[in-house]
Amino acid sequence: MTRSTPVANRASPSPESFRSQVRDFIDREVVLHYGEWEESGDLPRELFRRAGDAGLLGTVVPREFGGAGLDFQFSVILAEELARSGAVSVAVSFLIISNTVLPLIARCTSPVLQERFVGRIARGELIAGLAVTEPDGGSDLKTGVKCILESDHDDWIVTGEKMFVTNGPIADVVAVLGRCADRSGALGMSLVLVPTSTSGCTVVRKFDKLGVNASPTGWLRFDGCRVPKTFTIGAPGQGFLSFAKAIAEERLLLAAASVMYARRCLALTERRMRSCAARWNLSTREQLFAMDADLESSHAFLRHAVGRAVAEGVRPADAYVAKFAICERVQQIVRQCADLHGDQLRDADAWLTRAVLDSRVLSVFAGASETMRDGFSHELWREIQAVALGEGSGHGDAEVAQ
Amino acid sequence: MPEIRRSLDAAPDEPAAFRPQQAGWSARESHLDVKGTLGRRVELATALGEASDVAKGTVTIAAATLPPWLLSRASTALRQEFACDASGALLGCAGFERFGADPGMEPGVSFTRAGRAIVLNGQLTGVACAPETRLLFVLSEANGGDQLILAVPIGPSSSLRGIGDGLASLRFENTRVDESHVVEASDTDLRIVLAEHYLTLAAMARGLAKSALRETGQHIIQRQMFGRRQGSLQVVRHKMADLHADYRIACAFLDDVVAGPANEYFVRRAAMAARTVGLMSRKVCEGCLQLFGGRGYLTDNRIARAYRDLVKRTSLLAPPTSLMWLATNVGER
Numbered sequence: 001m002t003r004s005t006p007v008a009n010r011a012s013p014s015p016e017s018f019r020s021q022v023r024d025f026i027d028r029e030v031v032l033h034y035g036e037w038e039e040s041g042d043l044p045r046e047l048f049r050r051a052g053d054a055g056l057l058g059t060v061v062p063r064e065f066g067g068a069g070l071d072f073q074f075s076v077i078l079a080e081e082l083a084r085s086g087a088v089s090v091a092v093s094f095l096i097i098s099n100t101v102l103p104l105i106a107r108c109t110s111p112v113l114q115e116r117f118v119g120r121i122a123r124g125e126l127i128a129g130l131a132v133t134e135p136d137g138g139s140d141l142k143t144g145v146k147c148i149l150e151s152d153h154d155d156w157i158v159t160g161e162k163m164f165v166t167n168g169p170i171a172d173v174v175a176v177l178g179r180c181a182d183r184s185g186a187l188g189m190s191l192v193l194v195p196t197s198t199s200g201c202t203v204v205r206k207f208d209k210l211g212v213n214a215s216p217t218g219w220l221r222f223d224g225c226r227v228p229k230t231f232t233i234g235a236p237g238q239g240f241l242s243f244a245k246a247i248a249e250e251r252l253l254l255a256a257a258s259v260m261y262a263r264r265c266l267a268l269t270e271r272r273m274r275s276c277a278a279r280w281n282l283s284t285r286e287q288l289f290a291m292d293a294d295l296e297s298s299h300a301f302l303r304h305a306v307g308r309a310v311a312e313g314v315r316p317a318d319a320y321v322a323k324f325a326i327c328e329r330v331q332q333i334v335r336q337c338a339d340l341h342g343d344q345l346r347d348a349d350a351w352l353t354r355a356v357l358d359s360r361v362l363s364v365f366a367g368a369s370e371t372m373r374d375g376f377s378h379e380l381w382r383e384i385q386a387v388a389l390g391e392g393s394g395h396g397d398a399e400v401a402q
Numbered sequence: 403m404p405e406i407r408r409s410l411d412a413a414p415d416e417p418a419a420f421r422p423q424q425a426g427w428s429a430r431e432s433h434l435d436v437k438g439t440l441g442r443r444v445e446l447a448t449a450l451g452e453a454s455d456v457a458k459g460t461v462t463i464a465a466a467t468l469p470p471w472l473l474s475r476a477s478t479a480l481r482q483e484f485a486c487d488a489s490g491a492l493l494g495c496a497g498f499e500r501f502g503a504d505p506g507m508e509p510g511v512s513f514t515r516a517g518r519a520i521v522l523n524g525q526l527t528g529v530a531c532a533p534e535t536r537l538l539f540v541l542s543e544a545n546g547g548d549q550l551i552l553a554v555p556i557g558p559s560s561s562l563r564g565i566g567d568g569l570a571s572l573r574f575e576n577t578r579v580d581e582s583h584v585v586e587a588s589d590t591d592l593r594i595v596l597a598e599h600y601l602t603l604a605a606m607a608r609g610l611a612k613s614a615l616r617e618t619g620q621h622i623i624q625r626q627m628f629g630r631r632q633g634s635l636q637v638v639r640h641k642m643a644d645l646h647a648d649y650r651i652a653c654a655f656l657d658d659v660v661a662g663p664a665n666e667y668f669v670r671r672a673a674m675a676a677r678t679v680g681l682m683s684r685k686v687c688e689g690c691l692q693l694f695g696g697r698g699y700l701t702d703n704r705i706a707r708a709y710r711d712l713v714k715r716t717s718l719l720a721p722p723t724s725l726m727w728l729a730t731n732v733g734e735r
Contacts, residue, residue, distance in 0.1 A: 289726045293674035297655035304654045325647035377639035380646055384619040384633065 010055065010068070018074055022081040025054045030087045037214035038354070041206075043093055045127065045170065052124025057098045061106045066119035071310050072249065075099050076256045076302075083257035084264055086351065088358045089214035091257050096166045097121060099253055100246045101128040101175050105193065108234030108242050113193060117173060129171035131162035131194075131220055132243065139371035141177070141240065142186050147222065149178035149190055156192055156232070158225040161204070164365070168218030169206040171196055176222065177239050191239035193231045200225040211357035248319040250366055252305060255322035258330040258362050259298050265355050266291055269337040272349075284340060291333045298326045320376035324369040327362035334359040440598050443467065444605040444660050451609020459606045460530045467599040469493030472539045476553050477582045484537050494531035494556075496572060497541035498596060511574055513542040513550055518581045520552060522574040529570045538572070539585065551585040551592075593728055594664070597672035600725065604656060604676040607683035610708045611649055617705060618642070618690040638693060645689045652682035673729035684712050 013021060029050050037043055051057050059074045061067020068074075075098060082091035106118050120126045137144025147160025158178055165174060176194050183189075194201060200223040207217045234242040270288050273279045305318035334355050341349060363369040443466055450459035473484060473493060484493070497510050511524035522542055531538065538554045554577070622633035622642070632638055652675075659675040662668070687709040691698035698706055 286726055289674075289729060290677070293677050296671060296674050297651050297678045300658035301651040301654040303658065320643075321647045321650055325644070325651060373640050373643045374636070376647065377636075377643035380642055381633055381639055384623055388620060388623045 012068070012070065015073060015077060018070070019077050019081060021054065022056065022078055023085075025051065025056060026081060026085045026087065030082075030090055031085060034085075034087050034090070034214070038089065039213075041208070041213045042170070042216055043090065043214050047090070048097075048124035048127050050124065051094060052122055057094065057124055058102060058118075058122025059098055061102050061118060061122050065106050065114055066122050067102070067106065072314075073306055073310055075249070075253055076306050079253040079257040080260040083259075083261040086261070086264060086355075088257075088261060089212050092212055092215040093167050095250060095253055095257075096130055097128045100130050100250050101173075103249075104175060104191065104233050104242055104246050108191075108238075110230050110232075112230050113233075117193065121173070126172040127167055127170055129165050129167035129174040129218075131165045131168065131174045131176045133162065133164045135161050135163050135219070139368045141189075141243075145177055145179050145189055147176065147178040148181050149192060150181045151229075152226070154229055155226050156190075156229055158192060158194055158200075158222040158227060160222055162220045162222070164207070165218050165220050167216060168220050169203050169216040174220065175233055177243055180236065183237065186240045187237050189239040190236045191233035191242055192227055193233055194222065194225055194227050196220075198225045198227060210360060211354060212361055245314075247366060248314040248316055249309070251319040251323040251372075252302065252309060252314055254362070254366055255298070255326045255330075256302050256306070258327050258359065259295055259302065261355070261359065262291075262330040262333045263295055265334050265337045265352065266295065268351070269340055273340060279340075287336065287340060291336060294329050294333060298329055301326065317376060317379050320372045320379070323367055324363070324372035324376070328369055331359050331362055440601065441660050443598075443602050444656070447602040447605035448609040448612070451606035451611075452613045453609070460603070463530075463599075463602045463606055465493055465495075465531075465535075467602060468495045468498065468595055469537075469539055471595045472551065472553070472585050472587065473537070475587050476585050479582065480537075480553055493537050493539070494529065494535040495539040495541075496526045496529040496531075498539075498599075511540055511542040511572075513544055513552070516578070519578045520550070520581060520584070522552070522554070522577040522579065524574050526572040529572055531570050540572075540574075551587060552579050553583045553585055554579055593669045596728055597669045597676075600676035600728070601656070601660060601672050604679035604683075607712065608649075608653060608656060608679050610712065611652075611683040611686040614687050614690040614705045614708055615642075615645060615649060618693050621694060632693070641689060641693065645686050648682045649686055652679045655679070670729040673725040677725050684709075687712055 029047060033044075048057070055068045056078055058065075058067030059070045059078060060072065061069070063069040075095070078098065079091055079095055082088075082094065102118065102121055105113060105121070117126065121128050132141065132145075133139075134144055134146055136146065147158065147162065150157040150159065156178075158176060160178060162168075162174075162176065165171070168174065173193055173195050176192050177189055178192060179189050196203075202221050202223070204219040204221050207219065209217060233239065266288065273284050273288070302322060305315070305322060308315055308318065338352050338356050341352060367375075443463075447459065447463050450462060453459075470493065472495065473481060510526045511522055514521050514523075520542075522540070524542075526540070529538075535556055538556050540552050540554050542550050542552055544550070619633075619642070622638055623631060625632040627635065633642070655675045656679050659668070659671045662671070687705055690705050691703075691709050694703060694705060697703055701707055701710070
């Protein structure tokens with residue numbers, strides 16, 4: 001593969017060869033430098049260009065827009081391999097581009113915007129971010145979005161602030177979820193692509209986080225930013241629905257990545273325990289076995305969910321379960337790995353401290369656990385009611401109501 | 403990766419439709435239906451669990467996998483004598499939860515050699531067997547940690563007790579068995595069959611959890627609390643969400659292992675799946691019981707009975723030490 005060969009012109013890889021390709025990329029471009037990036041709290045722009053050149057950013061983007069045109073399982077492979085290497089920050093920064101922003105633009109945007117941005121983002125020439133959460137809100141987007149999109153002839157005037165914008169401090173373009181000035185509720189929101197070079201767009205702050213340091217997260221302010229209406233992602237008023245679909249995929253990916261990350265922690269912990277005769281006792285082995293079983297079961301669930309997603313799109317219930325149940329398990333396992341080390345935690349085990357802090361974000365971002373649990377419980381409740389009233393199981397998810 | 407033969411996958415005849423609700427207590431009738439591929443046995447075990455018939459289910463499942471396989475490795479004389487029971491109808495097994503256990507632990511049944519005879523002493527409780535059981539395969543241990551599988555005929559003179567709910571207590575007091583009753587089984591093969599056995603038990607537990615979730619769903623939609631449906635309370639919905647999430651994850655794992663290849667990882671993954679599903683079923687039944695309030699504490703409630711059965715049969719559903727040892731690599735112990 002050469003740098004001059006466009007991704008869209010390459011033959012489609014098999015899942016195995018793609019996995020091998022991702023591993024090569026990580027070994028070559030990420031592993032050696034990752035520690036420095038975590039220290040500095042930034043990812044170099046060149047990394048995005050190289051990832052784009054390797055075809056890792058536009059995996060699910062159709063070939064006509066310069067992507068690789070692969071299905072969702074390839075995104076899962078990318079997420080898993082980045083997590084397996086421990087490069088969580090790279091995973092977070094890449095996945096928000098490859099599986100949230102890019103598919104949104106490729107699927108839902110006007111041809112003008114597709115031609116202007118999709119190829120360049122997929123090649124890593126432009127870095128993209130997603131601006132959804134606001135200073136006064138959290139996962140309660142339906143009511144929490146206050147950022148205003150004011151119509152002015154052929155333009156939107158964007159006014160508001162966005163928090164926790166992944167890639168925000170280094171982004172060239174951000175997809176902003178805003179509320180049309182005269183509308184309320186979920187159908188009153190639109191997604192608009194805003195170039196950060198637009199007058200009025202500023203980075204208020206780059207956050208110093210507990211973990212995932214290298215992935216830059218920012219607070220952006222939009223002070224009357226004027227962008228053409230052709231930069232609207234999808235139909236006006238459909239922004240929240242488009243975002244909900246994209247974020248469901250991201251939740252599955254995060255769960256898949258988190259399971260692989262926990263496996264790495266478990267493998268390193270087991271190696272450490274085996275090296276210490278006093279620690280390698282029945283209790284330790286039982287704990288390791290239990291954690292391994294939890295990860296295996298989580299992985300099996302995700303494999304089934306991804307299979308369904310490839311065939312028919314992500315089921316919201318699968319995404320909810322993956323996000324709250326599996327991510328919470330992973331958090332617990334990583335903490336348990338640290339506990340197993342006990343007072344033997346040494347400087348060389350800094351990775352483990354970092355793992356605990358990195359994994360802490362799992363139940364917080366991309367939809368907090370409480371919100372996910374609530375969303376799933378509403379799905380269940382609807383299904384149970386439908387069965388009780390003899391209306392069948394609704395959208396065909398028979399397992400929900402048994 | 404070498405393919406490992408599964409115990410009964412080669413069964414020539416697919417069983418006729420099995421309806422656990424119609425299965426009587428006759429071990430001969432119900433056991434004869436429970437054979438075939440692992441997937442089929444898991445499916446039937448789930449149906450037994452859904453029918454919340456743990457006592458019968460445990461005995462049926464306990465006899466479905468391990469005893470027929472052990473009989474196929476017994477001496478010619480034994481095979482001929484019990485040939486009509488080869489499906490497992492009148493066979494049982496005991497002590498196998500100690501397979502691979504720490505030699506330092508006190509054995510359930512110990513053996514010593516006396517010429518051509520093998521002398522057994524000790525006691526086993528919670529043995530799943532039916533009143534008609536005629537031959538019992540017992541895993542016995544010597545002081546040094548050696549383990550021996552013996553086929554012990556059960557007759558009028560045996561000390562088989564307490565079979566009312568499908569679980570028996572067995573006492574061996576200088577019980578003598580001829581050396582020809584020793585069953586030769588390789589460690590690797592035995593692990594595979596035990597793994598399948600635990601998977602079918604786990605499937606029964608899955609069935610119990612499934613019916614508990616279904617009944618609880620119906621309950622929370624009918625029950626009124628504080629002037630509204632119980633299920634409309636957030637705390638109840640969230641509890642149900644947690645239980646359903648655990649159920650789905652565990653079921654996906656069980657199905658994945660059963661449908662997956664019988665390679666060298668099968669035993670380890672099967673042990674993990676058995677553990678995951680066993681724990682899930684107890685958590686689900688316990689959580690559902692709670693949502694029934696006081697009604698969940700009465701034995702006329704099916705979920706209360708399911709919970710009781712799971713507590714009583716903890717060692718049958720997920721004996722953690724046995725599963726862990728089962729999961730270690732062949733030869734490691």
